[in-house]
Amino acid sequence: MKVSPTQRVKSFAGVHARRRMARLPIRRGLSAHGEDVVIARWLDRLGPIDRTCIDMAASDGVDQSNTYWLFRDGWGGLAVEGDPARFRALATVHARTDDIDLVRTFVTPGNVRDLLRGHGIAREFGFLNLDIDGYDHFVLAALLEEFRPTLMCVEINEKIPPPLRFTVRYAPGYEYRGDHFFGQSLAQLVTLTDRHDYDLVELNYNNAFLVPREKGLGAAMSAEQAYRVGYAERPDRRRRFPYNADVEPLLALPPAEAADFVRTLFRDRSGEYQLEV
Numbered sequence: 001m002k003v004s005p006t007q008r009v010k011s012f013a014g015v016h017a018r019r020r021m022a023r024l025p026i027r028r029g030l031s032a033h034g035e036d037v038v039i040a041r042w043l044d045r046l047g048p049i050d051r052t053c054i055d056m057a058a059s060d061g062v063d064q065s066n067t068y069w070l071f072r073d074g075w076g077g078l079a080v081e082g083d084p085a086r087f088r089a090l091a092t093v094h095a096r097t098d099d100i101d102l103v104r105t106f107v108t109p110g111n112v113r114d115l116l117r118g119h120g121i122a123r124e125f126g127f128l129n130l131d132i133d134g135y136d137h138f139v140l141a142a143l144l145e146e147f148r149p150t151l152m153c154v155e156i157n158e159k160i161p162p163p164l165r166f167t168v169r170y171a172p173g174y175e176y177r178g179d180h181f182f183g184q185s186l187a188q189l190v191t192l193t194d195r196h197d198y199d200l201v202e203l204n205y206n207n208a209f210l211v212p213r214e215k216g217l218g219a220a221m222s223a224e225q226a227y228r229v230g231y232a233e234r235p236d237r238r239r240r241f242p243y244n245a246d247v248e249p250l251l252a253l254p255p256a257e258a259a260d261f262v263r264t265l266f267r268d269r270s271g272e273y274q275l276e277v
Contacts, residue, residue, distance in 0.1 A: 032064040033205045033240060035153060039066060039127070042151055042201065042209055045217060049150045052125040053077035054116065056107045056139065057132040060089035066129045066153055066207070068093070071100055075126070078119050082106035107132055109142040109170055116147060124148045131155040131207075135170040137184040137192060144196045151211055152198070158206035158231050159247045160185040160262060162223040163255055165276040174272075180247060181269055188274075190223040203230025205240065 030036060043049070051074065055067040058079035062068055067079070076099030081087045087104040094100050101119045105111065128149040130136055140154065159180055160166045167184040168174065176182050189208055190200050197213040199220035208226070211217060221229075231237060232251055238244075247265065250258050255277045262275055 030062060030065045030068050033207070035066045035204055035207050036069050038202060038204045038207075038209060039070075039151070039153060042211070043127070045219075046150060046211065046215060050122060050124065050126040051075045052121060053127045053129070054121065054125060054149070055079040055129045056112070057081060057130070058086075058090055059083075060086045061093040062089075066131075067127075070127065071097065076100060077125070077127075078103065078116070078121065080105060080107055080115065107139055108172075109135070109138040112139050112143050113146050116143070121147070124150065126150050128152045128154075133176040133182045134174050135168050137167040137188060138170040140189075141192055144193070148196075148212060150215070151209065152193075154189060154208050154210065155183060156186045156189055156203075156206055156208050157183040158186075158241070159244055159250065161232065161251055161258065162187040162190075162227050163277060164258055164262065165191055165274070166262060167274050169272055169274060171272065180244075181266055181273070186227050187223045200226055203227060205231055205234065205237070 053067050053070045053075045054077050058067065058081045059065065061079060071077070071079075071094065078101045079090060079094065080103045081090050082105055084104070087102070091102055094102060103115060103119075105115070107115070123146065125147065126149065128143075128151070130140055130152070131154075132139060133155075136155065157166065157180075162185070164185050165188040167188045168182060186203060186208060193200065193210050198210045199213050199217070200208060200210050200223065201217060201219040201221065202209040203221075203226040213220075250261055253261060259275060259277050266273060
C-alpha cells in the first residue's frame, strides 16, 4: 500500500467554534450494525461537547458510515480516505459543506498527528471514528499521545476474543486482503486505552466505544464482559457475521489453545502480527 499524496479539498479556516453547515434531516441506518444509534446515545450521555468529528478511513462517506449523520447534523471536522475511487465519492457527498476538510491519504502512525495538527483540530475534540482494516492499533497509539477525543468508536477484530491481545503490525506495504487478518483484538485495544485513562463503555459487535475516565460516566466494562454482551452472546451474531463460521471454535477454547488456533490461522503471516495471552 503506497501512501498517496495529501489532497486538501477545503480549507478549514481556523478553530471549530462555529458550524455553518445547514441543518439537514438526519438519515439513520447507514452504519453497518446500528453504530449510529449507539453513538447518539453516548453523545446524549456525555452532554455538550466540541462538535468536531474525525473519520479515519472514511470510505465513500455513506455506505456503512458512522459519521455521515453527524456531518449532516452540522458537525465539522476531518474525513480521511486513501483509495482514489472512494475519495472521489466522499468528495461528492460533502461537496457543499464548508466545515469538513477532506484529505486523500492513507493514515499511518507517522502522519496521523500531523494530519490533525495541520487541520486545526483541538486536543480535546468531540468524536473519533477509526476503521482502517489494518494497523489501527498503532495509529491510535500515536494519536492518543497528543489528542484526547471525548468519544471514540474503534473497530476491532471481533474474531479474536479476550484475553488474547492481537494486533497487525505496522508495515508501509500492508494491504488488507478481505480475510480474517486485520486490526486489533478488543483486549489489545483496552490494554492501549487503559494506559491513556479511557474506559471501554460498550461493544457493538465489532465496534468498541470508549470515553475518557475523567468524564465519570460509571459505565466501564472489562474486555471480557463487553465481548460477551456485545458480540459473543448476541442472538443475531451468526446471521450478521456468517463469514466468521470457520473461526467459531475460538469462542470456546481456553486462552492458550485459542492462541495456538490463531497462530495456525495466520501461519502464512508470521512476523506481521503480535499475539499475547
